[in-house]
Amino acid sequence: MSLFWSVELLTSPNKLDFDIIPHAMPLPKRKRIRTFMLLFCIVTFATFLFSYTFRDPSLYFFKYAFRLPDNLFSKGACACRRCMAEPEDDPWFTERFNLSIHPLMTSGNSLLSDDTFKWWQWLQAESHPANYTEVVEELFQVIPDEALYADGSPERCRTCAVVGNSGNLKGSQYGDLIDSTDIIIRMNQAPTAGFEEDVGSRTTHHVMYPESSVDLDNTTHLVLIPFKTLDLQWIISALTTGTIKHTYVPVTSRIKANKDMVLIYSPTFFKYVYETWLDSHGRYPSTGFLTLLFAIHICDKVSVFGFGADQFGNWHHYWEENHLAGAFRHTGVHDGDYEYNVTLLLADKHKIQMFKGR
Structure with missing residues (x-):
């Protein structure tokens, strides 16, 4: 079966939603594709945030949430996740x-x-x-x-x-x-x-x-x-x-x-x-x-x-x-x-x- 993509306009009393769905595809397959797309978005976002943390270590989310090795988040002053002297110190x-x-x-x-x-x-x-x-x-x-x-x-x-x-x-x-x-x-x-x-x-x-x-x-x-x-x-x-x-x-x-x-x-x-x-x-x-x-x-x-x-x-x-x-x-x-x-x-x-x- 050929697969065609279309945009279906779904209307409701309160809003307009645009939903991209495959034409003539069984419901279980649609759910699997939507799940895959959701996971892909989560992984993409996590990868972006993780790489951003390396560039700007003022974000300590990964450091404290996941107990990663000390030298993984070196700022330059030392190889620990957090050094004694930090640029943003109070x-x-x-x-x-x-x-x-x-x-x-x-x-x-x-x-x-x-x-x-x-x-x-x-x-x-x-x-x-x-x-x-x-x-x-x-x-x-x-x-x-x-x-x-x-x-x-x-x-x-x-x-x-x-x-x-x-x-x-x-x-x-x-x-x-x-x-x-x-x-x-x-x-x-x-x-x-x-x-x-x-x-x-x-x-x-x-x-x-x-x-x-x-x-x-x-x-x-x-x-x-x-x-x-x-x-x-x-x-x-x-x-x-x-x-x-x-x-x-x-x-x-x-x-x-x-x-x-x-x-x-x-x-x-x-x-x-x-x-x-x-x-x-x-x-x-x-x-x-x-x-x-x-x-x-x-x-x-x-x-x-x-x-x-x-x-x-x-x-x-x-x-x-x-x-x-x-x-x-x-x-x-x-x-x-x-x-x-x-x-x-x-x-x-x-x-x-x-x-x-x-």
Whole structure:
């Protein structure tokens, strides 16, 4: 049978419709053709939208709806679906985020302005500090003097997990997710043995200060947050002679750590976090907040675990019992509520992903 196409004018009391149908074709075949045409239109539209998303990644529909690989939607700054620094960022983040201030100290950026040095020495009231310049010179004879993590590129998608110590990690079963990231940062005591299912087993960077120091394995970076010149002297001593045994409290005189993987948190960056991100709330930032901002400045994608209270509103460490609730929220020097609100704001702006556990 020959197939002819015609336009039939279908009238109704309210409208005129033009319907293209095949002449003398059975109804089932018409339905199949109409179905095919509908599917063809859907596929064409989806293909157009998908290709448009590649040209203009400000459309994130596919990124968030289908969980596609990170490097599929590279914008150029990094290979993740969404990079830490986005061209369309809102003013609040843009005016704070400053990649020119590096989180880690090297001999090249160790010189402190008078204002920064005075503020830093004031943190723990070091009244008679040693000569800072001489201590820094000795420090970089013991540990490497390298500028790390300044290697951002369109090919890199560095994923990082910042693992806090909140009791909300208990029963969370985040272990495998944490261990799947490139960089895993823990802080202070943070045991993993016996808690692997919830907190993971890998650690690439462990943040501490002399009074919270723990031994590390040979593959983990020790990231020291110094609050005074004596802290820099302590890390030199702890890796060599073991002569310093007291700061303002007794401290571990020797520490097990790979001296070739020791990093020093920059006092300049420390002050930048306090003034720019916390608007000078509290006496100085907590270790957790300093660690979070460290990750934001070296990573392309940051996931945060173990921050905040548990589901019952208790504030305690995941290795402690609930009767110690409140043990680390109110320290007298940190504004925990302000820090947590800034952390939530970063999550709301899709700069970090918060995993709140149980």
